[in-house]
Amino acid sequence: MTLALEAERPSSRIPEPLVSASGAGTATPGFQVIRRNGAVTPFDASKIAVALTKAFLAVEGTNAAASRRVHDIVAGLTEQIVTGLTRRADAGRTFHVEDVQDQVELALMRGEHHKVARAYVLYREERARERAVAVVPGTAPALHMTTGEGMRVPLDEARLATVVGEAVAGLADVSAEAILSETRRNLYDGISADELALAPILAARTLIETEPNYAKVSARLLGDKLRREALTFLAGRPEQATQAEMAERYADYFRAYVARGIEEELIDPELGRFDLERIAAALLPERDLQFDYLGLQTLYDRYFLHARGTRFELPQAFFMRVAMGLALREVDREARAIEFYRLLSSFDFMASTPTLFNAGTLRPQLSSCFLTTVPDDLDGIFKSIKDNALLAKYSGGLGNDWTRVRGLGAHIKGTNGESQGVVPFLKVANDTAIAVNQGGKRKGAVCAYLETWHIDIEEFLDLRKNTGDDRRRTHDMNTANWVPDLFMQRVEADGSWTLFSPDETPELHDLYGPAFRDAYEAYEAKAAQGGMKVFRTVRALDLWRRMLTMLFETGHPWVTFKDPCNIRSPQRHAGVVHSSNLCTEITLNTSNDEVAVCNLGSVNLLAHVTRDGLDHARLACTVATAMRMLDNVIDINFYTIPEARRSNLKHRPVGLGIMGFQDALQALRIPYASDDAVRFADESMEAVSFHAISASVDLAAERGRYPSFEGSLWSQGVLPIDSVELLAQARGGAEFDRSATLDWESLHTRVKASGMRNSNCMAIAPTATISNICGVSQSIEPAYQNLFVKSNMSGDFTVVNAALVRDLKARGLWDEVMVSDLKYYDGSVGQIDRIPDDLKALYATAFEIDAAWLIEAASRRQKWIDQAQSLNLYVANPSGRKLDETYRLAWRRGLKTTYYLRSRSATHVEKSTLKGTDGKLNAVSAVLAAVPIAVPEIVLGKACSINDPECEACQ
Template sequence: MTSRTSSTSSVTVPDDRAGDDGDSGTLRVLRRDGSVSPFDASKISVALSKAFLAVEGDGAAASSRIHHLVGELTTQVETSLRRHASAGAVHIEQIQDIVELALMRGEQHKVARAYVLYREERAKARHKPVERDTSVHVDWARVEDVVAEAVAGLADVSAEPVLEETKRTLYDGISEAELATALIMAARTLVEREPNYSQVTARLLLDKLRGEALSHLAGERRQARHGELDYRSYFRDYLARAIELELADPELATFDLDAVTAAIRPERDLDFGFLGLQTLYDRYFLHERGTRFELPQAFFLRVAMGLALREDDREARAAEFYELLSSQRFMASTPTLFNSGTTRAQLSSCFLTTVDDDLDSIFQSYRNNALLAKYSGGLGNDWTPVRGLGAHIKGTNGKSQGVVPFLKIANDTAVAVNQGGKRKGAACAYLETWHIDVEEFLDLRKNTGDDRRRTHDMNTANWVPDEFLRRVEADAEWTLFSPDETPDLHDLYGMAFARRYREYEAAADRGELRVFKRVRAVGLWRRMLTMLFETGHPWITFKDPCNLRSPQQHAGVVHSSNLCTEITLNTNADEVAVCNLGSVNLAKHVTPEGLDTEQLERTVTTAVRMLDNVIDINFYTIPQARHSNLRHRPVGLGLMGYQDALFTLGLPVTSDGAVEFADNSMEHLSYYAIAASSALAAERGRYETFDGSLWSKGILPIDSLRLLADAREGDALDVDFSSTLDWDSLREKVRADGMRNSNVMAIAPTATISNICGVGQSIEPQFENLYVKSNMSGDFTVINPHLVRSLKQRGLWDEVMVSDLKYFDGSLAGIDRVSDDLKRLYATAFEIDSRWLVDAASRRQKWIDQAQSLNLYIDAPSGRKLDELYRYAWHKGLKTTYYLRARAATSVEKSTLRGTDGKLNAVPAASPAPVSPEPASRPAPDVDFVATDGAACRIDDPDCEACQ
């Protein structure tokens, strides 16, 4: 199509190339050069859509009415063409005449009038150049240089649209800061049409940041383009200022700064997308009262130096750590990035506690939560020991009000301590399914009822024993107890729990227990799933797999997971479990040919060393955390960018190949991580409680899967036991040299650090191919660059495709022009059966000594679907699940993402049909309620911890 312009608007009309591709019966198109080509009706549809876009704005083709109208007009044009065609051929001018006539008959007069005018003006430029307001006093030459630098080296972007959009916003007296913001806003409006403008926008933000940082350090206005900055000199000034402000550890100044600054790679400042750099700017970079003076490579080097403080060769290790972080092959967790190299180096991510059944322990837990959350720790609290409603209180000869009132206080503590304003305080309360208060626990997140018995801000999770799921499948009774009368159930798991639980049921029948209640197991399960859908909580996590496969069975019991359900460590009244997290960027270790195992081994080996260093450097806010962490030394190495890796490999999530890749990639990561920890043990010594652990017996995570199978009995476990690497030699190495860390792997959500790296979160499927992400840094247009690349290769990327993606809420399913192979590869989270996600997670779980943050997606939830999905996860050996994602009650702004960068409107989202086959499932029990108006976690919810 060619473009024509006028003084008012522009449209695109069919030209000589109309009908180049495709066939439609015997109809042919006679072009102006005399050649004949097959007629293709989609060309008419595209031309009409572009006409509406140009004349009536981006909302025209995106609206339901116009989208339908374009289809009708296309049909009318094709019918008329076939009626008028002579000898099966029609001239291009006749096609355009019929298009005009169809528009007039359809009373689309503005579009038709413009269409006629533009057929005569096709050689003119699409947009009339906008004259700059000469009354605005700006250094326009520098602006042009900055924008030219921002677009340099990037494909399919140019400076002109950024400059022209900027000119439209200039006004007399505009400040330098406002001009910098205007440039950023001008570039970000172009992201939806070309993903590379995200990098352009980031580079313009970087220019603003450089000016801010250099001016702050110099005490006067300073400006420098990227190529003009002496990063090594800047770093010295930056570090001195950070130490002066008591923001950085003075010990960093004792490094050989010539040696460490030689490692700086200034060009990596240009690698960020806009969302990543804006997130760093808003929440991570050091600042003085809001003025940022830390540039990206200084940030990475500060973190690396902080992690190398106790190394023998500090400079070499700092350079090694910096290389891993700045290349984004590995990223440390948010608390580590926030605090490494600072005066309060609280670097750990997660803390797990058990609350005992007495007031001292309960109120001590509130204090501990506050201190742990203050420096960005996420909390998982095990509340099962606290006696239930109606239980006897010996000291007062009264009755307990149960666990719920105490949970209300824990909720308010999390709200009050908001992690220094960097992100919201976050905690998750866990309760075992046999607790007498479990039914009230399920209601904690409801918006109705007594607000004094609600926790609107705190997450909750069910800690579910296998015995309960066996009762559900058998449609048997389930008994609820108060833990003060059944105290040993808390520490039992597997068949030992099942036997003791049945003994307590018999004791209740004999009248030996005061507080208990009988319910139908399926009825309670139904209610658990109903609340999960309606409120998003409590999550479903499985007690027995977490304990039966724990390497530390000899040293205690896993009583809960953490805030994000990937940590499974022992807790008791004297030990607060701590985990130190970081994630491998899988997208950086995959090529179209497959997994780069050599680079992955190098990355994992260094990453495990960095995580182990956290334990010794860490600032511990409570003694129980320090005692536990130094004793067991657990770390949690995970991954992110899994979906990006699948795109690179051309593997749909809903394919056996993707499941095999999940298995293979995690096997290699597991192998290298265990080997790295064992090598550190040989260098630095074993962790204190190694003897007696599964590690000491040569039982690795893949071997512990057999322990779960033995405990499950029968066919209650459906897992894969295959392997490809030389695990026998690694078993011997671990026996001989030991392990430095009691636990080594856990897959966290990576919600924020994946944004920094510009890849998909953790093991998540693609949410949508075009959407608006909201978080604490604002609203960001997110478009799938892999999809855009594929569409460009097939000649399908244009404004109409952008409009169609908006109309179909980021899904390809309803776009006829797109082939089925692309629809399957780029299927979005709500178009796939979540059992494929469970299958992949099951194959990963066999290699992981802890767990995974696994979100599950349901487009049209029902009781039967939820029951099948969660029982399927149990049968596949998963330890935990995380959020249940329901389709949001919002969708992509239909009119345009430009201008506001895509504020969401309350428009019901479409529900494309699933495009993938469904794995086989087990028969569902009698759980047939229909969940209709739920509030499971919305993926675009800015208040959701996983979305941060």
């Protein structure tokens, strides 16, 4: 047949890829194509190459030179297309013939083969019209489903429509028909039950970028898949239920779930001795409907109990299992379990990941963070590494203080040799963290801390570099500088700084403030007189610059401040804070006999604001219940080492934090980069602090003070807001904001009279995963982007700022062009001319906000917090000067710690050319234009390193 194009119909002779079944071809193993008639055939990549070759030759001619050129182009395009298809294939490794054609169209436009692409698009439209005319209603072939037992049964389209109808019920701007249409396109005769359950979920996911409510639709459809999986497992035969049917069955399901969980040795038998009738009657099935897709998929993949790979724990059973696990030792444990359940399932508060993983199980390791200090002897070092493994096994995050370990070149008395320093042991600790990965639930993670005066500090700075001797690198372990105030003062004065080996300066490890300065200066004088064996003097500013350079180049070590952590510590009478934890929000004492433990949970701030401001009454109720739950963790907890149990029962620290801070600002119409946002950070944290301390006083009156209370700052009537003065005095009169609005005087009186149940009450954790569960922004973070692809251990998810979409709709600005613009500008509204300035300010993203605003807000929070906060700093265009200003400001403002430094990545939101796929943009109109134009294109990648699935801060 002739392949020359007719002038009046330029696309009429271009072949349609994979429509013809002729030709032997070469199948791609494991992948199948769903034809338009529902038939399934092996995927044959060679047909794509044939079709592309014919298309190019039809447009560009058939001479020899053209043929050679076309051969090279087609080879490259075919590889791109196959890669794109296999990457997007569903769980059944199938894709529709239309998907294949979409990828062909995309590859042609990416390659700027505009004439061929234009002709191809016109040809597809023509064929689609022909098929539409040819279709006779009622003649579509009947489809069947293949059951798990291999039986073929008629596909129940009525139930499919019911499930989709339930999923869209009560949600604005979503369409059941759009989901059903896309779902039917991917059905085929003989489809498996699992594929059928997945098809509407995938269909709804593709629409999230255009309407955020489809995230809830996708979650509800995932809920149907989960119900079928759980009910079938418990019944031992195929079972399914719609949301409406499940509302009637939830109580019966729950009793069967508890019994089976105990039988499978996954649930503590003590839960079976609760009054299950009373407990089951309190379940609220309608709360299954409030999830976004990212939240429920995360729970499904990583949190729900499963046996032999089958999930049998539904969302409300999950929350009730956690609540019952936390109420085990309550007097009326049913009433308390129901109270805890209602709080958790409302998303007003969420316990930390280890608590959610393990509460109510046979090994209830519920604590989030463990801090240790490593001794300077071989037995102690390897015991510490073993302790790391035991603590990490059940989901603990670790912070190790390594400052006591003698440095490179120090004398070893036992062998009369020289030490290899701390680095070789850090390498062993790094590899241990990788080996113990918490059963695959999340990567084992540890952070090593070293004080800035340690002789090995410069090698410590290099640990995360990708060059140099790999035996002296720790590519998987986080690192942090533990910086004394004296060093920062020397930096400010451009003075010298002396490095020592701790075996010659043992006091420095336990000293801070003026006492540290005096001892340090005495050692400097001794070294100058020749009385020290291992030391080195450097320019403080040079070392500081190198610290910041490594922080920028490798992301580590983080910058944390020793003196404010200790001077303001309520427990400074009982020991010394030698480091923070994995995420830099915990500041607790450690020693040879005590491994610090902290139990975390976070208040959803968005749920506690109205248009008029903070809802203090609701917040007080939430905090009171949350503090009781956290205090219960201490007694119920499964401790893997005795030092952790001893410390936790003696001091009883907890860490109540917040999440959804920027969501709350947007609900109040307050831009993050504003004085009003700083004031709200102050007001909201003051309220959380006040109610948390008050709740701990109430618990002390009911249950007794924590054992080491006497001598603490609490016992002296010094609350966190008062300890700011202690830091100011130590720094020689530094100025910090000390404004307050609540009745702190009466709370001082109550603390002195009743005491405290907990040595520490507050810490702001990253909340990366639990904020996903609740569908709010994480922690105190500004939004990374308003539209992006988030990557975590559960996969890639389109994330859209629903509040922004609501505002754009209200102003008539939400359309396909706006979606395209958001993608083009990487989720930023700042450069989109159509968007009004007030919305640009309100929805500014992390890299559009000067880091100084984050520090000012954090400083206002810090005065109320008895521990610290995980504070990421975002710098769009880092320079040495900018980093220097940023981190000096953090120190001057009295911050205890900082966390990751975030800078822009080279990867962005995918900008592509297809409609109807998750995370892509339609640009067909550009191809049909008379003058070909280039379509902006960036290959799909993670939005940024801040969405690294391997990073504990992103999990």
